[in-house]
Amino acid sequence: MDFAFDARTEELRARLLAFMDEHVYPAEQVAHEQRARLSSPWENPPVVEELKEEARRQGLWNLFLPDAEYGAGLTNLQYAPLAEITGRSPQLAPTATNCAAPDTGNMEVLAQFGDERQKKQWLEPLLAGEIRSAFAMTEPDVASSDATNITTHIRREGDEYVITGRKWYISGAMHPDCTIFIVMGKTDPDGPDIRRQQSMVLVPRDTPGVTVKRAMQVFGYEDHYHGGHAEVVFDEARVPVSNLIGEEGGGFAIAQARLGPGRIHHCMRLIGMAERAIELMCRRAVSREAFGKALAQQGVVQNWIADARVTVEQLRLLVLKTAWMMDTVGNRGAHTEIQAIKIATPRTVVGILDRAIQLHGAGGVSQDFPLAELYAGARTLMLADGPDEVHQRSLARREIKKYL
Structure with a gap:
C-alpha cells in the first residue's frame, strides 16, 4: 500500500504551505484589527481581498472542484491534504482560495446540474470570486x-x-x-x-x-x-x-450529491484545525511553568498531546481512504465511509480543541487565541450536513442489513 502523495499534490502542498506561512497566518491579526474599523461587520477586511489576489496569482484557486473545465481538476484524494492545510486557518484560507462553504457546494451543484444559462449567470462569477x-x-x-x-x-x-x-x-x-x-x-x-x-x-x-x-x-x-x-x-x-x-422532484437527489463532497471537505479541514490545536498546545506547554516545572513535563499534558497525535493520525487515514473510495467507486459506493468520517471527525476534533483550551487556561476562551472560535466551528459540524445521530442510524442499519 502506497501512502505517498503524487507529484502534483506534493507540488501544490508546498506552494500552499508557503502561502499560509508567508501570507495567511500574518494576515490573521491584521484582519481582526481591520474588521473592527469596518462600517459593516459583514464586509471582508481589505486584507482578505489581498489574499484572494495573491492566491489567484499563485494558482491556488478553486482547488476543490474536480471538474477540470471549471476548477483545478483534482481528485478527492489530491484535494484532501490541501483542504487540511487551509483548515489550519479556517476563517481566512478557504475564502482566500475560493474554497469556502457554502459557495463550494453551490458551485458543484451548478457545475453538475445547472444548464448553460445558469452556469453563465451564476457559476462563472462564483468561480471568479466576484459574488x-x-x-x-x-x-x-x-x-x-x-x-x-x-x-x-x-x-x-x-x-x-x-x-x-x-x-x-x-x-x-x-x-x-x-x-x-x-x-x-x-x-x-x-x-x-x-x-x-x-x-x-x-x-x-x-x-x-x-x-x-x-x-x-x-x-x-x-x-x-x-x-x-x-x-x-x-x-x-x-x-x-x-x-x-435539474428537474422537478430532483431536489433531494441533488442535495445528497451536494452534501457528499461537502461532508468530506469539512472533515479534511477539521484535521487541519486539530493540527493547529496540537501546535498551539505544544508551544504553550514548553513556554509555561506551573508548580515548579514546565507544563510540557506534566504527565496529564503529555497524555493530552500524545492522544491528540494518535487520533489525528487515525482520522487522517480514514479521511484519505474515504477520498480514495469516492474517486474509485463514487459517492454512493463510499457512503459508509463518508458517514464514518462525518461521525468520527467532528467529535474527535472537538475533544482535542477542548484539551487545547484547557491547557491555555483563560487565554483559551479569549479572542487572543483562535481556539474558542475553532471549537465553535468544530462543534457546529456535529450538526451541519446532518447531525451525527442520523448518520449513526443510517450506518448501523446498513451494517445490520448484512446479517438479516
Whole structure:
C-alpha cells in the first residue's frame, strides 16, 4: 500500500504551505484589527481581498472542484491534504482560495446540474470570486435532520415559481456580495414518493418577497468571514421556471450529491484545525511553568498531546481512504465511509480543541487565541450536513442489513 502523495499534490502542498506561512497566518491579526474599523461587520477586511489576489496569482484557486473545465481538476484524494492545510486557518484560507462553504457546494451543484444559462449567470462569477451565494435548506419549524420534513412551498403559476417559507442558519446570506440563493422546497408536497417531492430553484437575493431578517449566532460568533448565517423569509417570492435546477422532484437527489463532497471537505479541514490545536498546545506547554516545572513535563499534558497525535493520525487515514473510495467507486459506493468520517471527525476534533483550551487556561476562551472560535466551528459540524445521530442510524442499519 502506497501512502505517498503524487507529484502534483506534493507540488501544490508546498506552494500552499508557503502561502499560509508567508501570507495567511500574518494576515490573521491584521484582519481582526481591520474588521473592527469596518462600517459593516459583514464586509471582508481589505486584507482578505489581498489574499484572494495573491492566491489567484499563485494558482491556488478553486482547488476543490474536480471538474477540470471549471476548477483545478483534482481528485478527492489530491484535494484532501490541501483542504487540511487551509483548515489550519479556517476563517481566512478557504475564502482566500475560493474554497469556502457554502459557495463550494453551490458551485458543484451548478457545475453538475445547472444548464448553460445558469452556469453563465451564476457559476462563472462564483468561480471568479466576484459574488457569493447561499444554500437555503434548513428550517426552524421542523426537524431538519429529516430533509423530507421541509415545508417551504414552491408552486408553479404559469411561467413562474412562487416560493413561500422560512429558513434559518443559511450560511453566507449576510455577506453583501451574496447575490443568489439555492432554495430547496416542495413542488409536489402530496406526492407518493417523499424523496421526489422536493426541488431546487435559484432565487436572486433582490427578488421581491425575499427578506433576510437577522443574523444567527453560533456560540456567540457570527462567522463573518463566511458571510454569517441568516434567517431568511420567502413570502410569495417569484422566479422564472427556468431557474429550476435539474428537474422537478430532483431536489433531494441533488442535495445528497451536494452534501457528499461537502461532508468530506469539512472533515479534511477539521484535521487541519486539530493540527493547529496540537501546535498551539505544544508551544504553550514548553513556554509555561506551573508548580515548579514546565507544563510540557506534566504527565496529564503529555497524555493530552500524545492522544491528540494518535487520533489525528487515525482520522487522517480514514479521511484519505474515504477520498480514495469516492474517486474509485463514487459517492454512493463510499457512503459508509463518508458517514464514518462525518461521525468520527467532528467529535474527535472537538475533544482535542477542548484539551487545547484547557491547557491555555483563560487565554483559551479569549479572542487572543483562535481556539474558542475553532471549537465553535468544530462543534457546529456535529450538526451541519446532518447531525451525527442520523448518520449513526443510517450506518448501523446498513451494517445490520448484512446479517438479516
